[in-house]
Amino acid sequence: MAKITIYTDGSAKGNPGNGGYGVVMMSGKHRKELSEGFRLTTNNRMELLSVIVALESIKNALSDVEVFSDSKYVVDSVEKGWVFGWQKKGFKGKKNIDLWKRFLLIYPKHNVKFHWVKGHAGNLFNERCDQLAVEAAETLDLLIDEGYEQIGKTNLFDS
DSSP: OOOEEEEEEEEEEETTEEEEEEEEEEETTEEEEEEEEEEEEOHHHHHHHHHHHHHHTOOSTTOEEEEEESOHHHHHHHHTSHHHHHHHTTTTTOSOHHHHHHHHHHGGGSEEEEEEOOTTSSOHHHHHHHHHHHHHHTOSSOBOOHHHHHHHHHHHTOO
């Protein structure tokens, strides 16, 4: 089975604001691009969602996967093991719990290694992901980031 290389990026116009994610996946001679836009979200949510969607789209279990992201939030959370500690503590005081739980469902199904890349530094695939994410955030048919908007509604009544 060929190794799968994934580049991911997220974007938000305002933080929060409308946002999107972009993914470029490559394996052998195959290449696939994914993107979606949301009407109200954050940059970190889009960075994390891009990784989740990419991993969820892999058909073969236990694939060898390399993920390249310019998000220190995502890369460090996984590679430094923070997210696994958050999980043990019930994610108390953490943001994006819905997405981290979703990530933790798909992550063990593959052999995943994360790599941080500097954003906007001329990396062809990182630049393409950025373009996909920005274009997705600017579309007219934006989806609802239910995890974010539900949390926002809940917080209105928690004071």
